[in-house]
Amino acid sequence: xxxxxxxxxxxxxxxxxxxxxxxxxxxxxxxxxxxxxxxxxxxxxxxxxxxxxxxxxxxxxxxxxxxxxxxxxxxxxxxxxxxxxxxxxxxxxxxxxxxxxxxxxxxxxxxxxxxxxxxxxxxxxxxxxxxxxxxxxxxxxxxxxxxxxxxxxxxxxxx
Amino acid sequence: xxxxxxxxxxxxxxxxxxxxxxxxxxxxxxxxxxxxxxxxxxxxxxxxxxxxxxxxxxxxxxxxxxxxxxxxxxxxxxxxxxxxxxxxxxxxxxxxxxxxxxxxxxxxxxxxxxxxxxxxxxxxxxxxxxxxxxxxxxxxxxxxxxxxxxxxxxxxxxx
Amino acid sequence: xxxxxxxxxxxxxxxxxxxxxxxxxxxxxxxxxxxxxxxxxxxxxxxxxxxxxxxxxxxxxxxxxxxxxxxxxxxxxxxxxxxxxxxxxxxxxxxxxxxxxxxxxxxxxxxxxxxxxxxxxxxxxxxxxxxxxxxxxxxxxxxxxxxxxxxxxxxxxxx
Numbered sequence: 309x310x311x312x313x314x315x316x317x318x319x320x321x322x323x324x325x326x327x328x329x330x331x332x333x334x335x336x337x338x339x340x341x342x343x344x345x346x347x348x349x350x351x352x353x354x355x356x357x358x359x360x361x362x363x364x365x366x367x368x369x370x371x372x373x374x375x376x377x378x379x380x381x382x383x384x385x386x387x388x389x390x391x392x393x394x395x396x397x398x399x400x401x402x403x404x405x406x407x408x409x410x411x412x413x414x415x416x417x418x419x420x421x422x423x424x425x426x427x428x429x430x431x432x433x434x435x436x437x438x439x440x441x442x443x444x445x446x447x448x449x450x451x452x453x454x455x456x457x458x459x460x461x462x463x464x465x466x467x
Numbered sequence: 468x469x470x471x472x473x474x475x476x477x478x479x480x481x482x483x484x485x486x487x488x489x490x491x492x493x494x495x496x497x498x499x500x501x502x503x504x505x506x507x508x509x510x511x512x513x514x515x516x517x518x519x520x521x522x523x524x525x526x527x528x529x530x531x532x533x534x535x536x537x538x539x540x541x542x543x544x545x546x547x548x549x550x551x552x553x554x555x556x557x558x559x560x561x562x563x564x565x566x567x568x569x570x571x572x573x574x575x576x577x578x579x580x581x582x583x584x585x586x587x588x589x590x591x592x593x594x595x596x597x598x599x600x601x602x603x604x605x606x607x608x609x610x611x612x613x614x615x616x617x618x619x620x621x622x623x624x625x626x
Numbered sequence: 627x628x629x630x631x632x633x634x635x636x637x638x639x640x641x642x643x644x645x646x647x648x649x650x651x652x653x654x655x656x657x658x659x660x661x662x663x664x665x666x667x668x669x670x671x672x673x674x675x676x677x678x679x680x681x682x683x684x685x686x687x688x689x690x691x692x693x694x695x696x697x698x699x700x701x702x703x704x705x706x707x708x709x710x711x712x713x714x715x716x717x718x719x720x721x722x723x724x725x726x727x728x729x730x731x732x733x734x735x736x737x738x739x740x741x742x743x744x745x746x747x748x749x750x751x752x753x754x755x756x757x758x759x760x761x762x763x764x765x766x767x768x769x770x771x772x773x774x775x776x777x778x779x780x781x782x783x784x785x
Contacts, residue, residue, distance in 0.1 A: 319725045320782055329722040329782035333775045336715040340768065343711060357704065360754050386516065392551060392710060393502060397495040399718045400558045404488040407478045436519050450499065457492045464479055464488035545675065551710060552661060556654040559717045563647040566637045595678050609658065616651045623638055623647035 324415045328406035331419035332399055335426055339395050342388035345434070346381060353378040387433040391426065394446070397453050398422055405456035408463040418452050425449040483574045487565035490578035491558055494585055498554050501547035504593070505540060512537040546592040550585065553605070556612050557581055564615035567622040577611050584608040642733045646724035649737035650717055653744055657713050660706035663752070664699060671696040705751040709744070712764070715771050716740055723774035726781040736770050743767040 319325050349355070355378030356362050362371040402422075406415065425448040432442035478484050508514070514537035515521050521530040561581075565574065584607040591601035637643050667673070673696030674680050680689040720740075724733065743766040750760035 320722075320727065323784060325725075326782040326784040329726075329778055330784050333719055333722060333778045333782075336718050337772070337775055339711075340715050340771065343764075343768070358701070358754065360757050360760075363756060383517070388711065392714065393498075393547065396551065396555060396558075396714060397499050399714075400495050401492055403562075403721075404479075404492060407484075408488075409479065436517065438522060439519050442519075446502075450502070453499065454496070457496055460488055460492045464485040464492075466482060466485040466489050542676070552657075552706065555710065555714060555717075556658050559654050560651055562721075563638075563651060566643075567647075568638065595676065597681060598678050601676075601678075605661075609661070612658065613655070616655055619647055619651045623644040623651075625641060625644040625648050 322406075323412050324406050324410060327412065327416050327419055328402055331423050332402060335395055335398065335423045338423075338427060338430065339388070339391040342384060342391060342430075346384045346388065349378065349381045349384055353380055355381050383433065383436070387430055390429070390433070390446070394449055394453070395426065398449070398456075401453055401457045401460060404460040404464065408460055410459060418456055422449050422452040425452070481565075482571050483565050483569060486571065486575050486578055487561055490582045491561060494554055494557065494582045497582075497586060497589065498547070498550040501543060501550060501589075505543045505547065508537065508540045508543055512539055514540050542592065542595070546589055549588070549592070549605070553608055553612070554585065557608070557615075560612055560616045560619060563619040563623065567619055569618060577615055581608050581611040584611070640724075641730050642724050642728060645730065645734050645737055646720055649741045650720060653713055653716065653741045656741075656745060656748065657706070657709040660702060660709060660748075664702045664706065667696065667699045667702055671698055673699050701754070702752065705748055708747070708751070708764070712767055712771070713744065716767070716774075719771055719775045719778060722778040722782065726778055728777060736774055740767050740770040743770070 320329065350361075354365075354374045355376050356374050357377075359371075359375060362374040365371045365374055402419070405418070410418075425445045429442060429445040429449065431437070432445055436442070479488065509520075513524075513533045514535050515533050516536075518530075518534060521533045524530040524533055561578070564577070569577075584604045588601060588604040588608065590596070591604055595601070638647065668679075672683075672692045673694050674692050675695075677689075677693060680692045683689045683692055720737070723736070728736075743763045747760060747763040747767065749755070750763055754760070
């Protein structure tokens with residue numbers, strides 16, 4: 309049984325899985341960064357949503373005026389939600405893809421393009437860059453996930 | 468070490484894991500489809516949220532009128548968020564469930580009912596069907612995930 | 627091939643992986659609970675968003691007045707979204723962390739603190755507790771995920 313236990317940690321010896329782990333950790337950390345950016349804009353723009361978050365500004369009407377939406381805060385939040393919508397499929401399908409035995413070079417190509425596209429997408433959303441910059445970076449990441457899903461379904465298909 | 472590397476890709480040889488991979492890829496692709504449907508309604512209803520997305524409609528007031536919410540767009544977005552809320556637990560708990568050694572037939576039953584329920588849920592949301600169609604399909608998917616979580620906790624419990 | 631099939635289910639024999647499975651199932655079930663709490667407040671506050679959900683209250687104007695936002699419903703929904711933003715990175719990075727071969731005691735420390743912090747965060751959001759209770763519990767969970775990501779990147783790094 310001790311031998312079996314050891315095996316469980318050996319996924320991490322597989323190079324494709326190591327690449328998956330590296331890029332997944334990076335892109336999830338990038339997504340987590342959106343929370344910090346939202347907090348930064350909420351504090352600097354003084355735009356909060358929960359009454360208890362404005363208590364330090366005093367009571368009553370003086371604090372109530374900070375319960376408002378701010379365009380910069382909303383922009384970061386949209387970027388964050390778009391990350392969730394796109395990075396969740398990447399993490400799930402990417403794991404299955406990494407376990408489907410692709411060539412390391414092909415896998416690296418998928419992971420690098422996806423993570424690069426999502427980092428570009430964040431800059432395009434926050435600066436903001438004129439379209440179709442953001443739209444294209446979204447489509448590139450989407451296509452990479454689609455390509456990985458195709459290989460997963462081709463390799464694993466059992467309905 | 469090469470032997471260990473090979474092992475890492477052999478999860479995909481396990482039939483329950485193959486079934487998990489198949490249904491997870493399908494349901495994540497279905498979730499990704501919501502992005503395309505949102506884009507379709509944003510473009511056909513001319514209802515955008517980012518000023519830079521309306522730049523092609525001209526400048527100033529003529530473009531500003533397309534910065535608005537549309538009931539059809541909002542409906543798809545609610546369906547998309549509901550997917551995130553329900554498919555994320557399925558993907559996470561389903562992976563642990565697939566590794567907990569269930570019977571293939573039991574696992575297939577869980578995966579098929581969940582994915583069927585979520586596809587029905589999307590149609591129920593977008594058409595929309597009268598209640599309780601959408602509510603029931605949500606509850607069916609929820610119950611499947613709960614059932615898998617029960618087995619995971621029974622098998623793996625180490626607090 | 628039967629030998630390989632058996633191996634696939636042996637991840638669950640690894641104690642760190644069992645701990646990961648236990649805490650991930652618990653925290654995902656906690657996240658799923660937010661859906662039930664939202665439904666509870668929607669029904670008790672009579673605050674719905676889809677016209678078809680108010681059909682049982684009659685037709686026309688009498689039902690339309692239940693298509694409204696309610697502060698309690700919105701509060702639960704914000705808690706749910708915050709869960710998605712924070713629990714998704716935990717589940718993804720935690721899996722890679724569990725496969726990176728950490729000490730069981732260190733891994734348990736990470737998982738326990740994260741799940742405890744997220745349960746506290748939910749109470750802090752829903753009661754609500756005065757700040758910085760909610761903010762601190764958010765930061766604790768965030769830091770745990772960051773710490774696991776650091777180990778994943780140190781162990782698996784392949785860019």
